Amino acid sequence: MSDPRGRRADDVLAMHRSARRGGTRSLLRWLAGRTGVRVLLIATDGTVLAEEGGTGTAGHTELARSGAEELRSRGLGSLTLDGESGTALLVSLNGTRKHSAPALAAVTPRPVPDGLARLLSDVASALDLCWTSEQTERQLRRLELAEVRNREAVLHLLMNGHVATARQIADVLEPALPDVIRYLVAEAPPRLRHALAHRCAELAPGAWVVPCPVYEDHVLVLAPSAPGAGAEEASALASAVAGTPGDVTVGVSEAVPLRDAATGYAQAFHALVTARSRTDRWATFACRPDPALVLGPTAREWAAQVLAPLRTYFARRPQDPDSAELAVTATSWLAFSSQATTYLKIHRNTLSARLRLMEDLLSLDLDRLADQSLLALALRADSGPRARPAGPGTVGDTAPRSLDDLLARPAAVEWARNLLRPVEALSPATGLGHTLDAWLRNDARLAPTATELSLSTTAVRKRLTRVEELLGRSLLRAPSDRHDLWLAKRALHLTDAARQCAAIPG
Structure with a gap:
């Protein structure tokens, strides 16, 4: 005769291993395999967030949704609901957030297998941790994306000559835009771009760092340039960025006024061509007058x-x-x-x-x-x-x-x-x-x-x-x-x- 307590301990260990391997999806997959029934994660509005196991029917899904609605409206922590297609057992992922947390549902033909309700309760505890962690990560990614989009908007304004508006937005986002900049274009494999952007921010305090909205392998850096600073300033920064782990190449512009950010970008982009053929993997712009x-x-x-x-x-x-x-x-x-x-x-x-x-x-x-x-x-x-207007008596060009x-x-x-x-x-x-x-x-x-x-x-x-x-x-x-x-x-x-x-x- 098997020991129920030993079996439960094995289940708890197995579910935690599944959670560590793949989070919510992995844990639901383990639960479906362990019980042989259809399991669903349902949001408070009835949206099926994830489902695993069983062949499933529309009736099963509707029964689970009805149970989730009942769970939410009555403020319950768990619920069993019978229907024509079977029985739905539901557990809210967190008793302190009954009105906002999703519910774990298992839909099974009658009679309900012994121990299924207890197993769902155990899984809900681990699933709540996974779901909360994943929700937090999703929110952080959304915040990061919003930050990137805001910085892109500032970059668009600068490139199109709207310096005053760009400054107003940048003052809120921080750091403030400098009066004189050196534009850097850092090139790296796309998988390294996020880390490269953070590295550029560390190496150039006060710089405006933006992942390029056009090229997924480029990071754009508008670094402040001190008045009267020479080429050594650009060389030190470019060399440090190019030394970032990975295949990083850097092009650097001349020091240009903020209003000429578009010119600085073009200069840095062209310098990148020269940098690719150099062993130190960085180059500054070779000065050449603009025809205009x-x-x-x-x-x-x-x-x-x-x-x-x-x-x-x-x-x-x-x-x-x-x-x-x-x-x-x-x-x-x-x-x-x-x-x-x-x-x-x-x-x-x-x-x-x-x-x-x-x-x-x-x-x-x-x-x-x-x-x-x-x-x-x-x-x-x-x-x-x-x-300038020609003076009296002079012949204009x-x-x-x-x-x-x-x-x-x-x-x-x-x-x-x-x-x-x-x-x-x-x-x-x-x-x-x-x-x-x-x-x-x-x-x-x-x-x-x-x-x-x-x-x-x-x-x-x-x-x-x-x-x-x-x-x-x-x-x-x-x-x-x-x-x-x-x-x-x-x-x-x-x-x-x-x-x-x-x-x-x-």
Whole structure:
């Protein structure tokens, strides 16, 4: 004859082992196997949170739900309810929370097996601990997700130039946003990103740390930069982050004002390209002037002409995007391509509709790299410094009528030569310059480029990767430098064409 007390002790040990292995689900699975009946965990509103064992019928589930409702309404700790489909035995997971805690239910044909009620009572005690622990973990994850989303919102505001609003929200979330920042992009396997974010926060007190909303292997860090701090400040931080366990790579921007956070991000992203090929796995941005800054206020006057239809656009319906929202969408798409949907948290059809509207307003074809580059330069230049009014009796600089007029200026040509020098200096035998030309000519698409060059897409990708290393800029992964490269190539083409025309007699 078996010892009931010994059997119960064995059951208690077995249920605790199951709980440690897999929590609520594992414990319910053990209970179903031990009793051979259908077991359910039911919320106070009747929702079946989990179920295991038995074939089960709709009648069994409804009987268990009816029992849970009766248990809750009467404030009972346990209940037995008979029905046509069998008998339901229910136990509230916690007697002190009868009105909020879920109930453990077992539905069995009659007669009810001996000892089932006592076993349910024993399991409910262990199950309550598992459920409470899992609920706490879920709440912590929700809080962490809310924190991340709030920080992403601040990041969006900064990237779109809304610095004052970003500061107001950041002051609540803490830490406060610094006036001058160094932007770091830390790259690691996605499974390590959570730990990397915590490590970055430890290494850079006062920094704004956000998991990248676009790339799941990136952590973004807006680290405060002290006035007058040199490159040593960035080197120490980047080296420490890159030394985090795991395959971590870090790109660092120059020290930039908070209002130029978007520029800092682009710089850090391009520095990441250089960092991947270095043994110490970090790199700072190799300084190169932005074409909008090189061309100065003249570019802004040109941009004002180009963007006039957009700036004067009014949405017909309240739910339609206005001109500011269209500009933000275009800027994000030019930076992140199709991944702008993730960045902006919009559907791809919404993105497509907004881009088509932009095309109609500005008479552009955004499938063409040439028009993308024009729009990218116009949007950057439009946020640059305004030209000072010309004084009395002075002759102002005439605003260029077209993009070609702007790119033909000496400052633009010099900028283009400096940008392309690492590639132009190569021997034609390497094929890198020819590949870059073909890639830009084919709107930065790999497949058409490979067809034109009679190469595989893999071979084209390898050559462009080598060009990335030479230029220290990202080409194949957004944000890409393809727009600046197209503008530079166009500037040099216009110069060569003008030189050839000047060389023709008469």
